Amino acid sequence: MAIIQGIIIGIAAVAVVGFIIVGANEKIGSEPKKSEIPTTGPAASEDGKAPEAEVIPVNLFARQHGVFSSLESAATFLAADPSLATAAIIQGNGQYEGKYYIWSSIGLSDAEIMDSDSSETFRKEVTANVSSCEAVNAKLLRDSLVADTVAKIKTLESENEGETASVFNKQLTAVTAFTDDVRVVRLHLLAHYASKDDCVKIDF
Numbered sequence: 001m002a003i004i005q006g007i008i009i010g011i012a013a014v015a016v017v018g019f020i021i022v023g024a025n026e027k028i029g030s031e032p033k034k035s036e037i038p039t040t041g042p043a044a045s046e047d048g049k050a051p052e053a054e055v056i057p058v059n060l061f062a063r064q065h066g067v068f069s070s071l072e073s074a075a076t077f078l079a080a081d082p083s084l085a086t087a088a089i090i091q092g093n094g095q096y097e098g099k100y101y102i103w104s105s106i107g108l109s110d111a112e113i114m115d116s117d118s119s120e121t122f123r124k125e126v127t128a129n130v131s132s133c134e135a136v137n138a139k140l141l142r143d144s145l146v147a148d149t150v151a152k153i154k155t156l157e158s159e160n161e162g163e164t165a166s167v168f169n170k171q172l173t174a175v176t177a178f179t180d181d182v183r184v185v186r187l188h189l190l191a192h193y194a195s196k197d198d199c200v201k202i203d204f
Helices: 002-030 071-080 138-145 150-159 163-176 182-196
Strands: 058-068 088-091 100-107 122-129 201-203
Touching: 058 071, 058 138, 058 182, 071 088, 071 100, 088 182, 100 182, 138 150, 138 163, 138 182, 150 163, 150 182, 163 182, 182 201
Parallel strands: none
Antiparallel strands: 058 100, 058 122, 088 100, 122 201
């Protein structure tokens, strides 16, 4: 009799455990799945393309020879000094609109533009914002302005393809035809895209 009771109790225990396991599985299966949220990668834009990296402004140093109230007076001063044959006229904007600056070089630091021949010149720190230069590839232009050799600028241009790189190459070729000084190349790239293309904003 005791043996029979033991068998019955064992069967009942196994049944109870089985019900618990089945109930637990049903509970797990009924829980709603959580939506997966990606943790890496840039957010896509409305057209499905990843947004382009922001082109941040670049700080530069200009070697300045004078400031004038008209383009004509600036041009006259420039033409009268043979040492300024590769200089450029930069037009002011904002509160400096109507002012015309004569610069002979653009550097990434003070030391790059100021030397023993700069006693009668001034250092002017400026910020160039090229983000509006989509027609020439704003990132390519910015990277070229901060390159420390002409060879690096040419490499940047060759690494970029398409119509924008072709437009930039024409301007680079025009500048390097009369100078291989990277400071002067920076100056004329900046002057061209700030005045003729009107896409670079220079903050003084």
